[in-house]
Amino acid sequence: MARFKSVTLEWKDDRVVFIDQKKLPVEEIYVECTDHEDVYRAIRDMTVRGAPAIGASAAFGYVLGAREFSGDWKTAGVVHMRRVKERLASSRPTAVNLFWALERMEKALISCLDSAQEDPTNILELEALKIAAEDVETNKRLGMHGADLVRDGDGILTHCNAGALATVDYGTALGVIRAAVETGKRVRVYADETRPYLQGARLTAWELQQSGIDVTLICDNMAGWVMKKGLIDLVVVGADRIAANGDAANKIGTYSVAVLAQKHGIPFYIAAPLSTVDISCKDGEAIPIEERDNREITHFGETQLAPSGVKCYNPAFDVTPWSLITGIITEKGVLRPPFDVSLGKAFI
């Protein structure tokens, strides 16, 4: 029976096990998913989060969905898997990697059934394992391209968590930082705490500390001042969906960081695999933005911070316009504006 293990997830004995990212950094707890509904909940509730991690998790969820079925694959099986796909796809709306992975799994299912295979579950398992392994390879390649942009001694600002935990392993934005460190460069990382869900404080700070990389945690509203003081040489963040013109959706607050970087003449890079690019979105206007529970703003854990009943607005992502982006670091190299041209070429 095939097995796979990374920081973020493990596939063994027909179950997927996630490190519970809601509990980090205080507790290291693991959550086991034995059916596709469990995986749907793990993505929806952010036990697992981050665009590429969500994609790979959904792929394993699809395998579990297939294992739940017995009967005629060509008729009832196809209907069952359509339902599984729709359920998993409804877990979160913004990260396109989720839909990308599910499309890929569905294609594998169809081609398997077309080739007259009785039971496609083993083929689907192999496809999910391939998605997971490829993600790690892609991040390492992307990291190497990005490492060339980092000089010895640089201060690097990052927002949210685009690390090993947000991917299958290694990370995108943090992959660039890891690769720079692996080539012997000394870096100082400044991690925005990333209100309201605190992925920067809880996950990026933890992950970099664990890897022995110099990290300083700051509140989001300190980023401008830290730049003004000359502590930042470049910004690198991840993305959840990149439109055809290069507009990039990422964690709320990324847009503010990009504006600040431009004001201070600091290069601003997005690091993302090509699976995060959605060519069907003409520009950022077309990217669906998840809105989350107001309680994330009004409360800190169980502690109430804001008056009961206050009106809130809690978009989980924002869109940074392409004009503020210096380059998009991908597994095929660093793409430069105009991004409609460079992204188009990257897909050839």
Ligand code: MRU
């Ligand atoms: O809401 P989250 O924690 O899933 O948001 C994650 C981000 O915004 C990351 O920056 C993005 O997914 C890039 S992950 C390599």
